Amino acid sequence: MLLFRSFLLSKKGATMQIVKVFNNNALLVTSNEEEKFVMGKGIGFKKKAGDSVDENEIEKEFAFQRKSMRDSLLDIYEQLPPEEIDLVASLIKEAEEKFNQTYFLSLYVSLADHIHFALERAREGLKIKNPLVWEVRKFYPEEFNLSKKYILLINEHLQLDLDEDEAAALALHFVNARQENGIYRNTYEITHIIDDILKIVRVHYHVSFDENALSFQRVITHLHYLGQRLISGDGTVKMMDPFLYEQVKNKYPEASRCVDKIVTYLDQQRGYKLDTDEIAYLTLHIQRLVFEFEN
Numbered sequence: 001m002l003l004f005r006s007f008l009l010s011k012k013g014a015t016m017q018i019v020k021v022f023n024n025n026a027l028l029v030t031s032n033e034e035e036k037f038v039m040g041k042g043i044g045f046k047k048k049a050g051d052s053v054d055e056n057e058i059e060k061e062f063a064f065q066r067k068s069m070r071d072s073l074l075d076i077y078e079q080l081p082p083e084e085i086d087l088v089a090s091l092i093k094e095a096e097e098k099f100n101q102t103y104f105l106s107l108y109v110s111l112a113d114h115i116h117f118a119l120e121r122a123r124e125g126l127k128i129k130n131p132l133v134w135e136v137r138k139f140y141p142e143e144f145n146l147s148k149k150y151i152l153l154i155n156e157h158l159q160l161d162l163d164e165d166e167a168a169a170l171a172l173h174f175v176n177a178r179q180e181n182g183i184y185r186n187t188y189e190i191t192h193i194i195d196d197i198l199k200i201v202r203v204h205y206h207v208s209f210d211e212n213a214l215s216f217q218r219v220i221t222h223l224h225y226l227g228q229r230l231i232s233g234d235g236t237v238k239m240m241d242p243f244l245y246e247q248v249k250n251k252y253p254e255a256s257r258c259v260d261k262i263v264t265y266l267d268q269q270r271g272y273k274l275d276t277d278e279i280a281y282l283t284l285h286i287q288r289l290v291f292e293f294e295n
Helices: 002-013 067-077 082-099 105-123 133-139 141-158 164-180 187-205 214-232 244-251 253-270 276-294
Strands: 016-023 026-031 034-039 060-063
Touching: 016 034, 016 082, 026 067, 067 105, 082 105, 082 141, 082 164, 105 141, 105 164, 133 141, 133 164, 133 214, 133 276, 141 164, 187 214, 187 253, 187 276, 214 276, 244 253, 244 276, 253 276
Parallel strands: none
Antiparallel strands: 016 026, 026 034, 034 060
């Protein structure tokens, strides 16, 4: 009996084995015939595939909910230099502490992919304008300010010149991770809100827009985050410019009348209220969409 018990304890201690070493701090392992992604300081130091893992050294452990997530992680992390893997882990750790969050594996994948190609573009001198900088700065200031700090650190450490466009893109990864973690819920309701608003715009202008147009995609993106804010209770924001609403209303009266219908719909049928700054920004999106359609 004592020998049998010793065998079980020995077997239990050896159930987690390394499949792949990404760097000193990140591993792909197998545990009880299930693959996992694990992280821990020095957990992969001088290790190789087939070695056992001391589970006491594991700080983060993720099972793969889908094969596609496992494949995506392998595709991305096999390309990453060791320092980029540590960079991603350190950024997420700081964000978790600041926002009191525990992020899912998907953020480790999406953020690593984004940072890797952002660094490649920066080294090649390629810059991509982010049309959502204003919106991210205004409606997600905590994520934006933290991402600006990250960008400054990356620029200083790697001698690069990433700008606010990249900070906004980085911030949206944390915003979207909050959505996945359940802070922003009710995807079904958001989808219906977007669909209803687009119907109001189409009927008001008696047109069908090109859904592949960049301006249309901007409107969709804006409405998506607007829906998230309304449902999460973050719909009310402090106005940046008290004259913005009147200026936009006077300059674009037709788009303003269209947005008035949207405001009425959100208030009377959904129970959500927009502040004047949000109304002004939505009006600008609608005006740009119509202008590009007509020209």
